[in-house]
Structures are given as C-alpha cells and as structure tokens.
Amino acid sequence: MKSLALNPVLVDDELRLRLRRIIHVEVDDSMIDLLAYIVLHEPITLYRISKNTKYAISTVYKKAKRMMYYGLIRPYAYDVEDCDREKTIYETTVTGLLLCLAYKCVDDEVVLNRLCHKWQMRSYCCQRLLKTLYVLPALLEIDSNNMRVIEEPRALMVMILNNAEKLRGLVNENLFRETINTATHYLVSRLFLDGQIVTKSSLLLGNEKFVVNVSLDGDVYVYMCKLCSKQCTATNLAINSQCTLLHEIKKIVWGTLH
Structure with a gap:
C-alpha cells in the first residue's frame, strides 16, 4: 500500500x-x-x-x-x-x-x-481502497448476503462487477466508475496470476484491454473495454455485433478449447 x-x-x-x-x-x-x-x-x-x-x-x-x-x-x-x-x-x-x-x-x-494486506491490495493507493469501502453499504443494500464475500477479495470484486448496474443507481457516477475500474483492474491482475476466474454459471475473461463476463447462454456483459475509442463500461454486448471485442472473446475461447 x-x-x-x-x-x-x-x-x-x-x-x-x-x-x-x-x-x-x-x-x-x-x-x-x-x-x-x-x-x-x-x-x-x-x-x-x-x-x-x-x-x-x-x-x-x-x-x-x-x-x-x-x-x-x-x-x-x-x-x-x-x-x-x-x-x-x-x-x-x-x-x-x-x-x-x-x-x-x-x-x-x-x-x-x-x-490492504487481507484484501491483497498492497499495490493500490489508499484512495482506491477507501472507494471500495464506500460502496460496501450500497452492495449490502442490494443483497445482505453479500456480507459473506467481504473476507475473500476476488469474490468481493466479482460481486461488485456482477451488481454494476444496480450499484450505478445507488452511488454517484464518479464513485461508481472508480470502483468498477478498481474491481476490474484487480481481477485482471488475478487473471494473469491465477488464470481464468470462473463465476457462478459464467466465465470471467480479460486482459489489460478488456474484462467481460460470458454466461453459459452466450450472453456477454462488458465490465470494461479499451479496444476502441468508445471505451465501454457496464454494458451488454450483442452476439451478432461486429465489435472487435467479440472477435477477441472468440479467440480466447477457441484457444482454451484447443
């Protein structure tokens, strides 16, 4: 820290x-x-x-x-x-x-x-840690059972991203974006260390350019993408889209299967 x-x-x-x-x-x-x-x-x-x-x-x-x-x-x-x-x-x-x-x-x-030690966030500035603390009450307002995940940092960050749309309506925009960026950056760093992170009925994929959640039904939710000038955050990606991101996802999934 x-x-x-x-x-x-x-x-x-x-x-x-x-x-x-x-x-x-x-x-x-x-x-x-x-x-x-x-x-x-x-x-x-x-x-x-x-x-x-x-x-x-x-x-x-x-x-x-x-x-x-x-x-x-x-x-x-x-x-x-x-x-x-x-x-x-x-x-x-x-x-x-x-x-x-x-x-x-x-x-x-x-x-x-x-x-910082318990959440494995020593490389983060204290302001980022504090932003995460400020969204905890809102996260628990969405579901009080989320209290169980605060001991496990990766589960906490996944929970933040999985509830991104609901959080957007409970906190101010600046806090929302900074928290999403922190959670995304954290999970991307863990992707490099641990490989792909599997969430409930879905797969979290990403690198330094993008992080997405792919459900078993094929639905794609974009937490963050910097592959083009749109700089998308917290949005759904249409399967029939011609977006560059979809091609990157297919490359990762294809590489995993083969």
Missing part, C-alpha cells in the same frame, strides 16, 4: 456510521479495547492479551468467544512455544477491521494497512 503520509486519507463520520449499520454487533468498551489490541498486535494468543492488558483472562476469553461468534476474529495458528497456557493464536477478520474502523478503535492508517 502506498504511504498514507504522502496520500493522507480521512475516514469521515458518515462512513463510520454506515459501517456500524451494516455490521450488526453490540459492542462495549472492553470489546473495543480488546479488538484494538488484537489489531495492533495480531496474531496473538488470548493469554498474552490478558498479560499485557488490564483485563483478566476470564474476561478476555468471554469477549473473544463473542468476537468469534460475530466473525470479528478467528483462529490463525497454534503457538507451540506457549503450549502450557494458550495454544491458539488469533487474528482479526475483514469484518473485525471494518468494525474497528467504524468505532475508530485505532488509527485509520493501521486499519487500512491491515485491510
């Missing part, structure tokens, strides 16, 4: 309030304190949390159990050197980091850097 000192970011109160609304967790001061400590020192055992804070081990266990129930933290590994006390090491989840951001339990810079 590019230095926040060179590119300062302020998380405004509106975003914090919207994050609180989408993460339905009742918190108290002790839970926020313990979550903040885990964010700053993760991965860490519950024993060490108790040892280094004012909270008794019984309180730490109780709050950790609740945080795991709400998906704020999860087991990371096992501490073989500390086996006489507490074996399990814990880390925050994306949901936990978002809750921390919502309540400003630590400096925003720390949380944003942790999110």
Whole structure:
C-alpha cells in the first residue's frame, strides 16, 4: 500500500456510521479495547492479551468467544512455544477491521494497512481502497448476503462487477466508475496470476484491454473495454455485433478449447 503520509486519507463520520449499520454487533468498551489490541498486535494468543492488558483472562476469553461468534476474529495458528497456557493464536477478520474502523478503535492508517494486506491490495493507493469501502453499504443494500464475500477479495470484486448496474443507481457516477475500474483492474491482475476466474454459471475473461463476463447462454456483459475509442463500461454486448471485442472473446475461447 502506498504511504498514507504522502496520500493522507480521512475516514469521515458518515462512513463510520454506515459501517456500524451494516455490521450488526453490540459492542462495549472492553470489546473495543480488546479488538484494538488484537489489531495492533495480531496474531496473538488470548493469554498474552490478558498479560499485557488490564483485563483478566476470564474476561478476555468471554469477549473473544463473542468476537468469534460475530466473525470479528478467528483462529490463525497454534503457538507451540506457549503450549502450557494458550495454544491458539488469533487474528482479526475483514469484518473485525471494518468494525474497528467504524468505532475508530485505532488509527485509520493501521486499519487500512491491515485491510490492504487481507484484501491483497498492497499495490493500490489508499484512495482506491477507501472507494471500495464506500460502496460496501450500497452492495449490502442490494443483497445482505453479500456480507459473506467481504473476507475473500476476488469474490468481493466479482460481486461488485456482477451488481454494476444496480450499484450505478445507488452511488454517484464518479464513485461508481472508480470502483468498477478498481474491481476490474484487480481481477485482471488475478487473471494473469491465477488464470481464468470462473463465476457462478459464467466465465470471467480479460486482459489489460478488456474484462467481460460470458454466461453459459452466450450472453456477454462488458465490465470494461479499451479496444476502441468508445471505451465501454457496464454494458451488454450483442452476439451478432461486429465489435472487435467479440472477435477477441472468440479467440480466447477457441484457444482454451484447443
């Protein structure tokens, strides 16, 4: 992630309030304190949390159990050197980091850097990360079940693209375009690393010039295309079209089959 000192970011109160609304967790001061400590020192055992804070081990266990129930933290590994006390090491989840951001339990810079690591977005500037955060409430307004995908960055980016038309009507145009560009760029980079990404009943294809979703019925949805001066985004492509993009898609599919 590019230095926040060179590119300062302020998380405004509106975003914090919207994050609180989408993460339905009742918190108290002790839970926020313990979550903040885990964010700053993760991965860490519950024993060490108790040892280094004012909270008794019984309180730490109780709050950790609740945080795991709400998906704020999860087991990371096992501490073989500390086996006489507490074996399990814990880390925050994306949901936990978002809750921390919502309540400003630590400096925003720390949380944003942790999110960049978990979402594999270290090469992106913090402004792009923040734009993605701003569309999360709108994405969950479309379908609350989308909350499940925020832990997996590729699934999140696919979800953003799959809901592009609905998102367009829920956020301003600049935020919409920047978010679509970020999701597209992210998935294109993963295409080069992982190969083609298969979504539900469809195939995501692309390179640095275009990204499209091809359904099993042959329908083509264009997330982004820079093959000509039209610079298309978030539109359907007719199968009988003479567009250069259709020829590029056929070349990729033909190459895959042969």
